[in-house]
Amino acid sequence: MGFWWRPLGVLASVMLVALVLWAASGWVAALGFLAGIQAYVMLRRLWQEYRLSRWLENPDEVTPPDAAGSWGDIFYRLERLQRRQKASRSELSNALEQFEHAAMAVPDGMVILNDNEQIDWCNPASRKYMGLDCERDRGQFIRYLMRQADFLDFLDAADYSRRLVCKSPINRELTLSLQLVPFGVGKKLLVARDITDLERVDAMRRDFIANVSHELRTPLTVVGGFVETLADAPDLPPGESRRYFDLMLDHTRRMQHLLDDLLTLSRLESTDDTLKDEPVNVAELAHALKSEAESLSHGRHRVSLQLDSSAWLKGSLQEIRSALGNLVSNAVRYTPDGGEITLTWRERDGEGIFSVTDSGEGIAAEHIPRLTERFYRVDRSRSRETGGTGLGLAIVKHVLTRHGARLDIQSIPGKGSTFSVVFPAQRLMTAPPSATVIPFPGQGQAAG
Structure with a gap:
């Protein structure tokens, strides 16, 4: 009744006045009064409708109308509804903006296609994987931009449970996993993920x-x-x-x-196997490795040791011995009878370098980058003859990575190779006070 009581009260007042005029001046005066009231109501209604129409056409530019009576209630309610719509629109706009920013930051390529398979939107990663540009390619048909036969068959199938694994159209070194996802009404989301490493x-x-x-x-x-x-x-x-x-x-x-x-x-x-640092007497270890090389050689090679530093190392003695032992055994294994093998421990530019030099057959340059791969062999038949497992240098690589060291390989085919383990300065240390220090010869002199 909150809406009806005011107009009903005005109507009752008008009728009362009309009755009074009828009684006082006759029915003509009463009808004239009612006609005037009717004309006023109609003109006022047309004026308020005009104000309402003008406001609804430009709600952000025109000031909301203000009026008394029921029209004031209508304008108030419409203005309140408008404020709610503005707030909802602002929240929706912020949500869409956040979604767009998130989609822009997603590392996967994302492309929104309409029901005609035209591009509505794509994120920056789609340029990296598929060569698409949001501004340039908006409205373009995806079929015209990606013409691979397997991709076109993938689009025609429209199988949302299927993934397509293919090469990137702009970088053949990248392997992509493509998937279509239903998006909105009649739209599809094309997701491209880089699975090269996988x-x-x-x-x-x-x-x-x-x-x-x-x-x-x-x-x-x-x-x-x-x-x-x-x-x-x-x-x-x-x-x-x-x-x-x-x-x-x-x-x-x-x-x-x-x-x-x-x-x-x-x-x-294993990620659970933490590195336990301990003092490693490199000179003592080098002498042990020299004896090991002589034992493996059975007198077929000349093995020498050159110690140009008294520095010790911080690290795992077992792992370092395993890595250096693999280098020594490889030198013995791949050096022809009568050849020379030299073990060297020295410092250069603050780093510790343990080198194993042999006078073997050498290694061609194209093989060197792959030597630390598991089971990679330059000459498979010769590796089996010498008893190698193909895992020695892979073990060396993992040990050095755990110690922050690196492996440097220098080789000349027909003349020999030098495998150098370079330990960073933070791995070097002086001999502990209680340790027995093995004397080493002067600079450039051979030991043993």
Whole structure:
């Protein structure tokens, strides 16, 4: 009743006045009064409707009308509704702006397509992955910009549960995963994700499994064949049986070395295995490695040691010994008989450098960047002849990474190679007071 009481009260007052005029001046005066009131009401209504129409056409420029009576109530309610709509529009605008900023920052490429497969919007990452530009390509058909046959088939299928793996149209080194997602009414969201690293890791996993299987298959085949031979011919001459047992022992040790290296790699790559620093006497370790090289060589090489620094290292003795031992054993393994192997410990520009130099066959430049990959071999047949597992330099790489060190490889085909482990200055330390210091020769003199 809040809306009706005022007009009903005005109507009652007008009728009362009309009745009074009728009684006092006759019916003509009463009808004239009512006609005047009717004309006033109609003109006032037209004026208020005009003000309302003018305000609704330009609500942000025209001042909201103000009036008394029921029209004042209408204007007030409309103005309040307008304020609510402005607040809702402002909140929606802020939400859309935040969404757009978030979409701009998303590392995945995002493209909004309308029902005609035209580009409505795309984020900056879509330029990196698909070569699209939001300003330049807005309204363009995505089919005209990305013409790969597999992508067009992907669009035609409209299978939202399917992902398309393909190369980037602007960078063939990038592998993308594309997916279509329903978006709004009749629209689709095309999402492009860079999966290059995932593909590379998956390829490495496949290669790793294939390499391990291949490396284990050969010794297992040999051992299995000899076991069958011994089982079928128990009366073999002792000399021949001994030869079979020696070969089986060699292949068994080869499998054992491979498994040991795999376990070492697994431990080094484990995030739970924290590095425990301890003082490492490099001079003592170098002498031990020299003895190890001489033992592996069996007198076939000349092994020398050159100590030009008395510095110690902070790190894991076990890991550092494993890494340097792999370099030494590789030098012995790939240096022809009569060759020279030199171990050197020195300092340069504040860094500690442990080098293993050999006079072997050398390595071509194109192979050097891949030497630390698992199972990568320059010459597979020669590697198997020498008993290598193909994991030694991969272990070296992981150990050095954990110690903040790096591996520098210099090689000249036909003349030899130098593998240098460069330890950062923060890994160097002086000998502890209680340590037994091994004297080292003067600059440029050989030890041992």
